[in-house]
Amino acid sequence: xxIGEFQRLIDRMYSERDxxxxxxxxxxxxxxxxxxxxxxxxxxxxxxxxxxxADVFAWLVTLANVEGVDLEEAxxxxxxxxxxxxxxxxxxxxxxx
Amino acid sequence: xxIGEFQRLIDRMYSERDxxxxxxxxxxxxxxxxxxxxxxxxxxxxxxxxxxxADVFAWLVTLANVEGVDLEEAxxxxxxxxxxxxxxxxxxxxxxx
Numbered sequence: 001x002x003i004g005e006f007q008r009l010i011d012r013m014y015s016e017r018d019x020x021x022x023x024x025x026x027x028x029x030x031x032x033x034x035x036x037x038x039x040x041x042x043x044x045x046x047x048x049x050x051x052x053x054a055d056v057f058a059w060l061v062t063l064a065n066v067e068g069v070d071l072e073e074a075x076x077x078x079x080x081x082x083x084x085x086x087x088x089x090x091x092x093x094x095x096x097x
Numbered sequence: 098x099x100i101g102e103f104q105r106l107i108d109r110m111y112s113e114r115d116x117x118x119x120x121x122x123x124x125x126x127x128x129x130x131x132x133x134x135x136x137x138x139x140x141x142x143x144x145x146x147x148x149x150x151a152d153v154f155a156w157l158v159t160l161a162n163v164e165g166v167d168l169e170e171a172x173x174x175x176x177x178x179x180x181x182x183x184x185x186x187x188x189x190x191x192x193x194x
Binding site: 001002003006007010012013014016017020021023024025027029031032034035037038042049050051053055056057058060063064067069070071072073074075077078079081082087088089090095096 | 098099100101104106107109110111113116117118120121122124126128131137138139144147148150151153155157160161165166167168169170171172174175176178179184185186187192193194
């Protein structure tokens, strides 16, 4: 599934309530899912981990819909290499640890 | 770009350092980007908003690589309708506000 396809799927599924709720309140629900993801990773909860990743992704996409951002367009910054060093295999000195 | 393609692109670009760093430390960098996204939304920083969405997405994908989760597979839970109510246009009573 293309990133754009998924964004449009989520838009059709949730956008009416998302836009009514607005960005700040949508961010709260996104943050809740981020917490659940942290928990699943910390507890090594293999059964639920994938589902928590999916939920965070879906809420990120829903937030992008509310904010009018095309996620597929946005990630083009990575297409030609790391935005930091320009390499397809990153050689940046930052965030090594 | 397919979700899987993006995940593989990020894997090639960052996975050596990601796996050396491990999940918990990778989550810290992901959380930093989530904070930058919150800031861009709160400040209505239109110039940087798309880039912050892209960064959060990239770090989510990098975390999925470290944790061995296929994100494209994981979001199939949404393909046939909202996981909560089963509808393509969600009718859940939860998270309305």
